Amino acid sequence: MALGQTAADFLARRTRSSRLIQAAVIGGLSAILSTGLFSAGGSVTTLLDRALYDWWATRQAPPAVESIVIVGSGNETQATEAGLRREQIARMVDALEQAGARAIGLLDPLTTPSSPEQGGAAGDTLLAELIAQSGRVVIPLALIQSGPQSQSQGDQESGANLTHRQWLSVVDPRYSGAPETLLLSPPFGSLLEASANAGHQIVSPERDGTVRQIPLFVRLNDRLVPAFGLAAFMTASDLSASDLTFRSGSSLRIRGTGSVASTAQDLVLPLDKTEQLMVPALLTPLPSSANLIRPEELWRLIEAKEFDQLRTRFANRIVLLDNRDREKAAWRINRPPLTDYHVLASLLIGRWARPASRPVAIVVSWLLPALATWLFLTWKPGRATIGIVLTIPAYLGLVFGSLSISHLVLPLFIPLCGLLLATAGTLLWKQAAAGVQIRVLEQDVQRVQAHLTAVREAVASQESLVERLKEDLEAAQAGMAESAMKARSLESSAQQMQRAIEEATAKEIEARRRLIELEADLAGLRAASVPDDCLPQADLEVLREECRQFGILSRNETVLKVFREVKKAARTPIPILILGESGTGKELFARAIHLLSPRASQPFVAVNMAAISPELFESELFGHVRGSFSGATQDRPGYFELANRGTLFLDEIGDLRPDHQGKLLRALQERTFYRVGATKLSTVDVRVIAATNRDLTQGVTEGWFRPDLYARLRGLVVTLPPLRDRREDIPLLAEHVLKKAAAAMAKPALKFSEEALKALQDHAWPHNVRELQQCIEQAVALTDRSLLGVDDLRLALPFPPRSARSGGDSASIPDVTGDRAVLACLRNHRFDMQATARALGWDRSTVTQRLKGLCFQALAETGGDKTLAATSLAQDPALVRTVELKLIEYTDHLFQVARNYPSTSEAIEACRKRFKNLPDRHFKAVEVLIRREFDQLGRASRLPSQTK
Numbered sequence: 001m002a003l004g005q006t007a008a009d010f011l012a013r014r015t016r017s018s019r020l021i022q023a024a025v026i027g028g029l030s031a032i033l034s035t036g037l038f039s040a041g042g043s044v045t046t047l048l049d050r051a052l053y054d055w056w057a058t059r060q061a062p063p064a065v066e067s068i069v070i071v072g073s074g075n076e077t078q079a080t081e082a083g084l085r086r087e088q089i090a091r092m093v094d095a096l097e098q099a100g101a102r103a104i105g106l107l108d109p110l111t112t113p114s115s116p117e118q119g120g121a122a123g124d125t126l127l128a129e130l131i132a133q134s135g136r137v138v139i140p141l142a143l144i145q146s147g148p149q150s151q152s153q154g155d156q157e158s159g160a161n162l163t164h165r166q167w168l169s170v171v172d173p174r175y176s177g178a179p180e181t182l183l184l185s186p187p188f189g190s191l192l193e194a195s196a197n198a199g200h201q202i203v204s205p206e207r208d209g210t211v212r213q214i215p216l217f218v219r220l221n222d223r224l225v226p227a228f229g230l231a232a233f234m235t236a237s238d239l240s241a242s243d244l245t246f247r248s249g250s251s252l253r254i255r256g257t258g259s260v261a262s263t264a265q266d267l268v269l270p271l272d273k274t275e276q277l278m279v280p281a282l283l284t285p286l287p288s289s290a291n292l293i294r295p296e297e298l299w300r301l302i303e304a305k306e307f308d309q310l311r312t313r314f315a316n317r318i319v320l321l322d323n324r325d326r327e328k329a330a331w332r333i334n335r336p337p338l339t340d341y342h343v344l345a346s347l348l349i350g351r352w353a354r355p356a357s358r359p360v361a362i363v364v365s366w367l368l369p370a371l372a373t374w375l376f377l378t379w380k381p382g383r384a385t386i387g388i389v390l391t392i393p394a395y396l397g398l399v400f401g402s403l404s405i406s407h408l409v410l411p412l413f414i415p416l417c418g419l420l421l422a423t424a425g426t427l428l429w430k431q432a433a434a435g436v437q438i439r440v441l442e443q444d445v446q447r448v449q450a451h452l453t454a455v456r457e458a459v460a461s462q463e464s465l466v467e468r469l470k471e472d473l474e475a476a477q478a479g480m481a482e483s484a485m486k487a488r489s490l491e492s493s494a495q496q497m498q499r500a501i502e503e504a505t506a507k508e509i510e511a512r513r514r515l516i517e518l519e520a521d522l523a524g525l526r527a528a529s530v531p532d533d534c535l536p537q538a539d540l541e542v543l544r545e546e547c548r549q550f551g552i553l554s555r556n557e558t559v560l561k562v563f564r565e566v567k568k569a570a571r572t573p574i575p576i577l578i579l580g581e582s583g584t585g586k587e588l589f590a591r592a593i594h595l596l597s598p599r600a601s602q603p604f605v606a607v608n609m610a611a612i613s614p615e616l617f618e619s620e621l622f623g624h625v626r627g628s629f630s631g632a633t634q635d636r637p638g639y640f641e642l643a644n645r646g647t648l649f650l651d652e653i654g655d656l657r658p659d660h661q662g663k664l665l666r667a668l669q670e671r672t673f674y675r676v677g678a679t680k681l682s683t684v685d686v687r688v689i690a691a692t693n694r695d696l697t698q699g700v701t702e703g704w705f706r707p708d709l710y711a712r713l714r715g716l717v718v719t720l721p722p723l724r725d726r727r728e729d730i731p732l733l734a735e736h737v738l739k740k741a742a743a744a745m746a747k748p749a750l751k752f753s754e755e756a757l758k759a760l761q762d763h764a765w766p767h768n769v770r771e772l773q774q775c776i777e778q779a780v781a782l783t784d785r786s787l788l789g790v791d792d793l794r795l796a797l798p799f800p801p802r803s804a805r806s807g808g809d810s811a812s813i814p815d816v817t818g819d820r821a822v823l824a825c826l827r828n829h830r831f832d833m834q835a836t837a838r839a840l841g842w843d844r845s846t847v848t849q850r851l852k853g854l855c856f857q858a859l860a861e862t863g864g865d866k867t868l869a870a871t872s873l874a875q876d877p878a879l880v881r882t883v884e885l886k887l888i889e890y891t892d893h894l895f896q897v898a899r900n901y902p903s904t905s906e907a908i909e910a911c912r913k914r915f916k917n918l919p920d921r922h923f924k925a926v927e928v929l930i931r932r933e934f935d936q937l938g939r940a941s942r943l944p945s946q947t948k
Contacts, residue, residue, distance in 0.1 A: 019377045026425055027370025027418070034417035035365070041413075043208035049413035050212065052396065053353070056403045057212075057280035063345040064287035069314060070341060071293050072107065072322025084295060086114045086123030089323050090130045092295075094885070095302045097134040100315035103196070103236035104134065105228065107340065108324040109142040111185035124189055132194035133882055138232045139195045141225065142184040143218065145202055162186055166197045166234065166241050168217070168224040176248050178217040178224055178275040179204065199231030203339060204276060212283065213276040213355075214343055216252060216269065229343030236318045242746070249273040267347075270354040278353035278409060281342035290341070295322065305892060309631045318344065353407045361411050368395060368415040369422030376426040388423055392416065550592035552585065553736055556726035562718045563592070569716045570596035575668075577653075577713045578691040580720030583768030583841060586691040587651060589720065594647040599687055602646030607639050610655035611843045617660050619676050622667065628677025638675070640667060644684045653713065654694030654705065665709045688713070723768040730761045730772070737773050738788075741780040750780060752788050759790045770841045819857075822850050827875065831882050845917070852915075853922030855887045856894070860925035864932060866891070894926065895933050904934045 038045045071092070084092075089106070096104050113124050131137040141162075162183060170176050181202065192198055200218045203211045217224040224246070226234070234240070237254075245253040254267040269277055293313065301309055320341060346352050356364070371391065375384040395415065402408040543560040546567070547553070554560060569576055570593045578586045587606060594604045612620050619629075623638030639648060656664065667673045672683045690713045699705030723730065734752065742750050752760070765771050779792040822840070826847075829835040833851070837844045858869035870884035897914050898907040907930050912923060 019374060022377060022429070023370045023374035024366075026373040026422055026429065027366050027368075030369035030373075030418040030422035030425060031362075031365040031414065033421055034369075034414045037417060038414050045413050046207040047210075049411060050206070050208070050210070052399055052412055053212070053280075053403065053409055054210070054283060056400065057283040057353075060280050060284065062281055062284040062287040063342070063349055063351055064289040065345045065348050066291070067102075067317050067348065068320065068341065068345060069291040069293060069317050070320045070322070070338070071295055071298050072320070073294075084323055085119045086110075086127045087119045088299065089321070090123065090127040091302055092298060092321060093127070093134060093137055094130045095298075095310055096314050096319050096321075097130075097136055098889070099307070099310035099313070101136060101319045102316055103136050103138060103232050103318045105138045105232045105318070105320045105340065105344075106140065106323045107320055108322070109140045109185070110187055110191055110323070111142050113188050128189050128191050128194045129881070131191065135196050136235060137195050138197045138199060138228065138235050139187060139191060140201045140228050141187070141198055143181040143200045143202055143220065143225070144184055145204070145218070146180040146182045162192065162220065163223055164192060164195075164198050164225075166231070167226070168241055168244065168246055170219060170222050170224055176217075176219060176224065176275070177273045178219040178248075179215055181218045181220050181225070183220065196235045197231040198225070199228035200225045201228050201340065204274070210283070211339070212280075213272070213278040214282070214339065215274060215276045216271060217246075217275045227343055228340045229347060232318055232320075232340070232344050233347040247271075248275065267350070269347075269352065272355050273358075277343075277346075278355055279342055279346045279351075280353055280407075281346055281351070282339060284342075286338050286341065291317075305896065307893070312631050313633075318348075320344075351407075353403070353409050355409045356411060361414075365411060365414045365418055369418035372419045372422040373426045376423065376430065388419070391419065395419075547592075550595060551588055552592065553732050554726065554729045555732060556721065556729050558721050559726060559729070562589070562720060565716065565718060566593050567596055569593070571598065573687060574715030575688045575690070575713055576715060577696075577717045578689065578720065579696075579717065580691075580693060581722045581768055582693050583770035584720040584722055585769060586720060587649065589718075590647070590649040590651075590689045590691060593689055594649075594687075597647065597687065599646050603643050604647045604649065605639050605643035606649040606651060608651050608843060610652040611845055614657060614660070617657075618663065621664070622673045622675055622682070624676035625678045628675075632677070635675075640673065640684050640686055641682065643686050646686070648686045648688050650688065650690045652692060653690040654692035654696055654699060658704065658706070661706045661709050665706065665712060668709075668712050723765040723772065727761050730765075731757055733769060733772060734760050734776060737776045738780065741777045745780055747780060748786060750783070750786055750788055753790070755790050756788050756793055759793060759795060763795055767841055774839055774841070819850070819854060822847070823854060823873065826851060827879070831874075831879060831886070849917045850919065851886065852890045853919045853925075855883075855890050856918075856922050856925040856929060859887065859891060860928040864929075891929070894929065898930045898933060899937075904931055907934070 038049065041048075093104055110127075114120060131139075179202065181200065186192070187195075187198070200215075202215060202218055204213065204215055205211050206213075214227055214229075216227050216230055219225075234243075239254065243255040245255075247253075249271065251271055252269040254269070256265045256267065271277060291313075368391070372388055375387045378384075379387065396412075399410045399412060402410055540557065540560055543563055544555065547560065547563050552559070552563065566576065566589060576590075576593060578589055580586055590606070591604060594600060607621070618624075619632075619636070619638065621638045621640055623636050623641055624632050626632055626634050650664075668688060671685065672681050674680075675682060696705050696710050696713075700707045700710050734757065738750055738752065742748070760772070760775075775793055775795065778794065779788055783792045785792070822836075825839055826836050829839060831851075833844050833847050837847045840847065854873060855869065858873050859866065862868040862872065866884055866887055867880070870880050870887050873887075874880045874883040894911065894915070897911055901907040901910055908927050911926055911930060915926070918926070
């Protein structure tokens with residue numbers, strides 16, 4: 001019987017194995033056949049395969065991104081009502097850049113020089129010049145996909161010499177599946193070199209004519225040209241080609257940045273073998289909530305010099321400028337409407353679809369037919385049919401679930417078609433194999449009967465063997481009874497030994513317990529001998545490692561103690577006030593407190609209170625509703641609402657005006673406020689961290705800071721020491737900044753000489769860590785050596801901080817932030833306001849006010865000659881035009897304000913209030929300019945009467 005059962009198990013296992021092999025083979029053949037049908041079916045099979053994806057994509061809410069503004073009609077198939085001249089496009093680009101736009105994308109290629117009626121060469125030159133100065137303009141290229149149709153046109157160019165600094169290089173063309181393209185016509189003049197980036201606008205419809213994905217890269221000779229939306233995203237995020245990691249046919253990794261994305265994590269875009277990204281929004285129209293503005297309205301704002309409205313609408317936004325003429329709009333008629341907008345919006349909010357990889361598609365296409373085959377081979381036909389009927393909706397649900405949850409696009413036609421083919425093939429196979437199987441079973445029955453006879457003979461011999469074994473067992477039992485007596489005596493001895501072992505174990509446990517108590521007493525005695533103000537070395541090492549995780553590099557015990565305090569306070573809701581000089585890392589500690597708190601997953605909003613315009617204080621902090629004041633075109637939440645459930649960091653709280661302090665105090669006490677123009681009360685849950693470099697206790701004493709606000713903010717007060725008091729941290733910080741700067745500038749590993757490191761430790765560093773970072777970055781940028789010396793550091797003459805200078809002789813201390821130093825820094829950075837502000841450690845608005853004062857001073861000294869004043873400020877012919885444009889903008893604004901008042905004295909007083917952030921020493925020049933302007937207006941009004 002045992003042999004019979006073994007034979008049955010063997011036959012069952014062989015049957016199961018053969019069924020699995022048959023299911024695998026038939027499933028594979030069905031998958032191959034369905035793949036052939038899919039290829040031969042053309043547009044019909046493609047439409048069936050994408051049907052569920054199209055249904056899902058068209059029901060997705062089209063992405064409306066607040067940070068994208070479209071200047072145009074909102075439809076790529078329609079040109080603007082009136083063609084834009086190149087001069088108008090140039091002025092729009094300049095105005096958008098001045099308004100703070102993060103990127104400006106021109107939606108139509110500029111390939112031919114403009115005609116004399118459209119501005120001629122002067123307009124083209126101005127446009128190229130302003131695009132180069134902006135550094136934020138992205139242009140499209142007139143490319144077509146290479147093929148028989150493109151070869152027949154005959155007027156395209158190869159683009160062999162066409163390249164851009166932001167394009168990736170194709171080391172081996174065989175490893176790139178990007179579509180090959182031809183250049184219809186290059187951009188005119190030096191427009192390509194002047195632009196921040198250039199992208200293609202090629203779409204790749206599938207066989208049914210529907211555009212569901214767009215190639216992120218196309219190949220132009222040995223270069224990979226990014227899509228226009230990707231190029232605009234790179235420019236807005238300050239990314240370069242080195243920030244892209246391209247894996248052909250797999251993915252595109254974009255290095256993380258906080259300037260656009262909400263996080264600093266890397267962005268990974270899934271690509272197929274043709275380097276295309278699936279964007280569901282391509283199947284949806286432009287969202288109704290998209291930011292649209294007509295070119296005529298933008299031009300009106302520029303002509304009216306409505307700079308505040310321009311900044312409100314375009315600051316920190318990506319602008320897509322429709323620069324097409326009616327006559328030239330037809331060549332893009334086959335592109336889906338606003339493809340560039342949808343691609344850019346998907347990159348900003350991270351919404352795209354991931355096509356199933358080839359291994360996954362092959363496994364799914366094979367697994368479903370194999371499952372159908374296995375069901376019919378294993379189950380009865382009725383149950384198998386029910387299983388197939390249930391499998392189809394289950395797979396459809398899986399496809400829809402993968403789309404809804406992870407945006408994964410699984411194949412639809414090939415698996416389901418393979419399932420049906422496998423079902424039919426299995427039924428035919430079973431019908432044909434039934435007769436063969438019956439004959440095989442008859443032969444198996446004969447073999448089993450012969451085997452059964454042999455087994456019966458073996459059972460008879462085994463029975464005689466069992467009888468002999470029984471006799472041997474009886475003899476063994478008699479021997480065991482004899483040895484039982486011996487076993488009992490041994491058991492008694494073993495019990496005695498066991499009791500002795502238990503007593504010894506109990507004594508050992510008691511000794512160990514006593515030893516632990518003595519060690520605890522000894523540890524308590526040792527701990528009592530340590531002073532309260534010192535930390536053990538092990539605790540310091542732990543604090544150093546924890547600080548390093550938040551970007552705080554320090555060996556200083558004072559800094560580590562501060563971190564230990566804020567680490568404890570971070571888990572509580574009490575407000576924290578961080579004191580310290582500029583550049584000591586107050587915002588870094590504030591972010592560490594946020595990440596250590598239970599609110600780490602919620603927003604962290606940092607606000608520079610000194611940079612908020614007094615007129616917009618309530619709007620910035622509490623928000624406003626639509627129509628509450630001029631320029632409020634829509635509801636806007638304030639910083640308090642943006643930081644709801646998170647942390648609000650109020651930097652430079654000591655610079656807050658007294659009237660604003662009361663408004664802030666009420667919001668902190670009540671946790672409620674009204675938006676500007678709103679009647680409904682808003683409630684928020686915000687943890688407040690404040691910071692300042694001023695002495696608030698002195699402010700309370702002198703009356704410029706409210707004591708109740710100070711009491712509300714000082715839940716925990718921590719003071720960060722300046723860099724001159726933690727000189728042991730200078731080598732650590734210097735090495736960190738050196739490595740980071742060398743990597744950012746693609747330079748080999750650099751080191752400090754001993755003299756340079758000593759000079760860094762001996763320097764006063766009045767601006768603390770920020771000044772140390774700027775000094776080392778300048779040395780890395782300008783050196784050609786691998787060892788940095790003292791000369792490379794270009795250390796300025798040491799001068800004490802502000803508190804030390806107040807009691808000494810100010811005439812003997814060099815003013816590194818004076819007008820000459822600021823003007824020299826502006827020249828070094830080619831009057832780039834953002835770069836100058838970064839070099840000086842200021843806000844961009846502060847640098848703008850200083851340059852505005854210098855422009856007024858120069859214009860007053862040159863008798864109103866703008867060109868001469870710009871030349872004296874620039875001292876470089878290449879920069880004269882840039883300075884002249886800024887000077888014209890500043891003086892036009894000044895005179896526009898002054899002309900609203902009837903007398904010179906009223907105009908001067910109004911301008912003093914309007915331009916209160918201007919340095920006081922420059923108001924004398926403002927008075928001169930206003931008096932001169934009023935004199936000219938008076939002479940102009942008297943001329944007609946004198947003529948009569």
